[in-house]
Amino acid sequence: MRIEVICTGDEVLTGKIVNTNFSFISQKLEDFGLSVRWETTVGDDRENLLLAFRLAGQRADAVIVNGGLGPTVDDLSQEIAAQAAGVDLVLSEEWLARMQTYFQRRSRPMPPSNRKQAMLPAGAEVIDNPVGTACGFTLDIGKARFFFTPGVPREMRRMVEEQIIPRLLARSGMQTAIYLKRFHSYGIGESHADSLLAGVAELAPDRSVKLGFRAHYPQLETKLTVHGADMDDIRRKLAPVEQEVRKRLGNFILAEDDQTLEGVVLAALASRDASLTLVETFTSGQITARIAHLPGAEKIIRRGIVARGMGEVYAAVGLDGGSIAAGITRDTAEAVARSAQRHTGATHALAVLIDLDEGADRLEFAGTVCLAIATEHDVASRRSRIVGGRDWVRLGAVEMGLDCLRRYLQDLPVYERIDFEKVE
Amino acid sequence: MRIEVICTGDEVLTGKIVNTNFSFISQKLEDFGLSVRWETTVGDDRENLLLAFRLAGQRADAVIVNGGLGPTVDDLSQEIAAQAAGVDLVLSEEWLARMQTYFQRRSRPMPPSNRKQAMLPAGAEVIDNPVGTACGFTLDIGKARFFFTPGVPREMRRMVEEQIIPRLLARSGMQTAIYLKRFHSYGIGESHADSLLAGVAELAPDRSVKLGFRAHYPQLETKLTVHGADMDDIRRKLAPVEQEVRKRLGNFILAEDDQTLEGVVLAALASRDASLTLVETFTSGQITARIAHLPGAEKIIRRGIVARGMGEVYAAVGLDGGSIAAGITRDTAEAVARSAQRHTGATHALAVLIDLDEGADRLEFAGTVCLAIATEHDVASRRSRIVGGRDWVRLGAVEMGLDCLRRYLQDLPVYERIDFEKVE
Numbered sequence: 001m002r003i004e005v006i007c008t009g010d011e012v013l014t015g016k017i018v019n020t021n022f023s024f025i026s027q028k029l030e031d032f033g034l035s036v037r038w039e040t041t042v043g044d045d046r047e048n049l050l051l052a053f054r055l056a057g058q059r060a061d062a063v064i065v066n067g068g069l070g071p072t073v074d075d076l077s078q079e080i081a082a083q084a085a086g087v088d089l090v091l092s093e094e095w096l097a098r099m100q101t102y103f104q105r106r107s108r109p110m111p112p113s114n115r116k117q118a119m120l121p122a123g124a125e126v127i128d129n130p131v132g133t134a135c136g137f138t139l140d141i142g143k144a145r146f147f148f149t150p151g152v153p154r155e156m157r158r159m160v161e162e163q164i165i166p167r168l169l170a171r172s173g174m175q176t177a178i179y180l181k182r183f184h185s186y187g188i189g190e191s192h193a194d195s196l197l198a199g200v201a202e203l204a205p206d207r208s209v210k211l212g213f214r215a216h217y218p219q220l221e222t223k224l225t226v227h228g229a230d231m232d233d234i235r236r237k238l239a240p241v242e243q244e245v246r247k248r249l250g251n252f253i254l255a256e257d258d259q260t261l262e263g264v265v266l267a268a269l270a271s272r273d274a275s276l277t278l279v280e281t282f283t284s285g286q287i288t289a290r291i292a293h294l295p296g297a298e299k300i301i302r303r304g305i306v307a308r309g310m311g312e313v314y315a316a317v318g319l320d321g322g323s324i325a326a327g328i329t330r331d332t333a334e335a336v337a338r339s340a341q342r343h344t345g346a347t348h349a350l351a352v353l354i355d356l357d358e359g360a361d362r363l364e365f366a367g368t369v370c371l372a373i374a375t376e377h378d379v380a381s382r383r384s385r386i387v388g389g390r391d392w393v394r395l396g397a398v399e400m401g402l403d404c405l406r407r408y409l410q411d412l413p414v415y416e417r418i419d420f421e422k423v424e
Numbered sequence: 425m426r427i428e429v430i431c432t433g434d435e436v437l438t439g440k441i442v443n444t445n446f447s448f449i450s451q452k453l454e455d456f457g458l459s460v461r462w463e464t465t466v467g468d469d470r471e472n473l474l475l476a477f478r479l480a481g482q483r484a485d486a487v488i489v490n491g492g493l494g495p496t497v498d499d500l501s502q503e504i505a506a507q508a509a510g511v512d513l514v515l516s517e518e519w520l521a522r523m524q525t526y527f528q529r530r531s532r533p534m535p536p537s538n539r540k541q542a543m544l545p546a547g548a549e550v551i552d553n554p555v556g557t558a559c560g561f562t563l564d565i566g567k568a569r570f571f572f573t574p575g576v577p578r579e580m581r582r583m584v585e586e587q588i589i590p591r592l593l594a595r596s597g598m599q600t601a602i603y604l605k606r607f608h609s610y611g612i613g614e615s616h617a618d619s620l621l622a623g624v625a626e627l628a629p630d631r632s633v634k635l636g637f638r639a640h641y642p643q644l645e646t647k648l649t650v651h652g653a654d655m656d657d658i659r660r661k662l663a664p665v666e667q668e669v670r671k672r673l674g675n676f677i678l679a680e681d682d683q684t685l686e687g688v689v690l691a692a693l694a695s696r697d698a699s700l701t702l703v704e705t706f707t708s709g710q711i712t713a714r715i716a717h718l719p720g721a722e723k724i725i726r727r728g729i730v731a732r733g734m735g736e737v738y739a740a741v742g743l744d745g746g747s748i749a750a751g752i753t754r755d756t757a758e759a760v761a762r763s764a765q766r767h768t769g770a771t772h773a774l775a776v777l778i779d780l781d782e783g784a785d786r787l788e789f790a791g792t793v794c795l796a797i798a799t800e801h802d803v804a805s806r807r808s809r810i811v812g813g814r815d816w817v818r819l820g821a822v823e824m825g826l827d828c829l830r831r832y833l834q835d836l837p838v839y840e841r842i843d844f845e846k847v848e
Contacts (some may be wrong), residue, residue, distance in 0.1 A: 013450065013453065013460060013461075013463065014454050014459070015446065015447035015448065015449070015450030015451035015454065015460075016447075016451070016462070016638055017446045017447070018442060018443070018444055019442070019443055019446065019447065020442055022439065022443065022465075023439035023442045023443065024439065024440070025437050026437065026439030026441075027438065027439035027440070035437075035438070036437060036438070037437075037466075037467070037472065038464070038465070038466055038472060038476075039437065039464065039465035039466075040462070040463070040464055040465075041446075041463035041464075041465075041524075042462055043461070045461075048461065048462060052462075052601065055479070057518070060495050078846075104547075110674075112784050123615055135668055148693070152477045158708035173747075194662075202473050278730075280709075282717060283439075283713075283714075283717075284709075284716035284717040284721075284725075284728070285704075285708075285709030285710065285711075285712035285713035285716060285728050285730065286709065286713045287709075288708055288709035288730045289707075289708045289709035289710045289713050291708075292708035292709060292730055292732060293706060293707075293708040293710075293814070293818055295784075295785075295814075297732060298732035298733065299707075301708075301730070301731075301732050302731070302732070302736060303729070303730065303731050303736055303740055304704075304708070304709050304714055304728070304730030305727070305728070305729060305730075306702075306712045306725070306727065306728030306729075306730075307710065307725075307726070307727050307728070308716060308721060309722065312726060312727055312768075315768075316727055316729075343598075344736075344739075354694070360719075361719075390717070390719075394717055
């Protein structure tokens with residue numbers, strides 16, 4: 001099945017808005033074994049919209065159109081859809097009633113301009129929008145089935161996930177259920193993971209499992225797309241592959257599916273009624289900012305401390321700087337973490353200290369990270385050198401700090417060699 | 425002049441990469457008074473690439489193609505360009521020599537696969553790439569002039585700015601220089617700014633100045649695009665408009681052109697040999713993270729303190745909590761800022777305290793921000809209620825904290841009503 005996407009709107013065409021709607025749609029389709037073959041972006045312009053609809057209608061089997069369903073004069077999707085299909089616009093009493101209920105619930109009168117949103121091409125089938133007034137719809141143009149979706153991301157997302165993908169799967173003749181299993185890791189690059197996981201997909205029968213990756217430094221997402229007759233069949237097919245991925249990626253797996261690293265760390269702390277103090281230098285509050293705003297963090301995050309000079313770090317954690325060796329080492333990090341834990345009365349403390357290269361930012365710019373995790377009776381630490389410019393060092397150190405804390409809380413070794421560090 | 429853009433590559437088409445190259449190209453063209461009329465994304469696929477080139481060659485006057493110039497087998501742009509133009513691929517001795525020099529300078533042998541990057545359609549003109557091995561080029565396909573650019577963002581950006589825009593301006597017959605003046609503000613929404621600035625562009629003669637906006641909450645960018653015979657002419661035309669924009673946006677202008685809010689704050693502190701301590705609650709380190717990593721910040725940022733409970737905030741700044749009223753008020757914020765300044769010996773302290781609504785995240789979720797700035801002999805504060813969900817409140821409070829500090833350092837009133845707060 002050849003699927004195309006048409007994105008509409010001057011804000012997208014002029015680059016004022018980065019087109020994240022398209023990447024969402026395409027990724028979501030990929031997750032269900034469907035592929036977009038062609039994407040077109042045009043502005044709020046009758047001539048180009050009509051041409052885009054006609055061309056896609058000649059080439060594709062299915063077309064998803066995004067945007068242009070709003071109440072204003074530059075929202076043209078229904079009008080041009082009707083023109084391209086050679087039908088009239090007619091009022092959908094069904095959608096008009098839905099909109100009136102929508103506004104009544106919010107105790108607001110419906111503006112007259114919204115009536116336009118209920119004008120659909122004759123013969124179109126409504127696609128429900130449970131979270132807005134823009135009416136999704138589907139109709140045939142040329143030889144393709146067109147699916148019209150709103151430009152507002154949360155409205156588009158629900159419509160694509162709940163209504164359009166099931167219809168596309170049905171049209172594609174894929175009489176199977178599909179499931180996406182995701183593993184998140186830190187420390188393994190995409191090509192390394194690809195070779196580590198060579199052959200795992202073949203552990204499932206009939207090519208029913210597909211392996212894929214999505215890298216967003218410093219994390220890597222490993223994806224298993226599974227086809228099956230139903231969820232029981234999927235679980236059965238997925239089980240040996242899932243088990244093997246867990247075995248091969250091992251301690252590097254920091255979270256699965258919708259979990260996040262910071263969420264996993266927070267939950268591990270919450271489960272033991274723990275509290276956490278963080279000490280940062282060049283990461284500048286970015287580690288604390290990842291975790292301290294989450295719901296529930298107010299009970300767990302005791303204190304975050306940022307300082308750029310070691311003297312100030314010592315002062316902030318109540319440590320006599322004269323008593324420890326100069327320079328940033330694992331020993332310094334351990335002393336700072338121990339002292340921060342005691343000084344603030346938290347059960348756990350994480351200190352991430354960074355010795356930065358001198359001079360201007362450049363690709364070879366590096367930092368030496370010394371981090372430590374302390375509890376009342378224990379301390380663990382690691383040292384790592386990260387190369388790749390100021391931002392790269394900072395991002396890497398944030399992730400390393402959180403991931404070492406995750407490893408510590410899960411009784412895993414805090415140190416394992418990662419792909420992003422320079423071995424000296 | 426009708427301009428189209430064709431983006432190529434499976435990673436963009438499948439949504440693995442969000443297409444920021446396109447938004448960069450389109451915005452950059454807009455800044456120079458040029459407009460993209462149509463965008464197409466296709467994968468690394470001969471049939472679709474050829475069709476995309478042919479269709480754009482029929483419709484457009486100029487086409488920018490992005491991606492597909494690399495050394496690997498799935499990089500197809502030169503091959504399909506030659507096919508679409510009906511010419512052969514020929515070796516560019518000029519580019520081969522350039523690549524050999526490129527590798528020699530890095531003391532690495534040139535891999536044989538890179539030779540492919542010097543194969544260009546016969547008759548193509550080389551477009552220089554000073555930062556990589558992908559060779560840009562331009563040739564005619566159909567009735568359009570095609571410009572081929574690399575997918576690597578920093579290579580594409582330099583090529584578009586330095587080589588393609590001048591060529592497009594020359595082809596468009598715009599025999600003028602163009603200049604982009606930008607103002608960054610916080611606290612004024614786009615539609616409000618649009619009405620505040622009504623008529624300013626007309627202060628310049630001959631429609632030579634165009635007004636535009638780019639909103640990225642919480643900041644707004646106000647853009648003046650100026651056409652002129654040369655830079656002197658541009659300065660003369662821009663002067664009355666620029667002056668009027670400064671007058672109307674007034675204290676809300678926080679930075680201009682490439683400046684950032686955090687950069688302006690840091691420079692203002694540096695100019696008076698000042699030092700800064702920050703105290704945050706729900707913003708969770710995000711304010712400190714905006715400023716403390718910047719080059720030079722190591723001399724100025726004394727300490728950043730994050731705590732989610734007020735008792736812990738008091739402890740961290742050496743304040744006896746029993747001595748001040750319960751609850752988060754301007755008085756509390758002033759007491760915390762004063763104490764933080766004294767406790768850490770910084771010349772300035774900023775405290776941003778937030779009283780959050782109870783319950784789950786929702787659109788009506790709000791927070792009351794009480795912030796204060798203290799020096800040894802002075803204190804200033806403001807209170808504001810921000811509505812719109814947890815993330816919205818946090819982002820808004822980060823910007824408000826930094827912007828109030830900017831106002832304080834520039835001797836401007838710390839309080840002026842903004843569009844993003846709820847008046848009670």
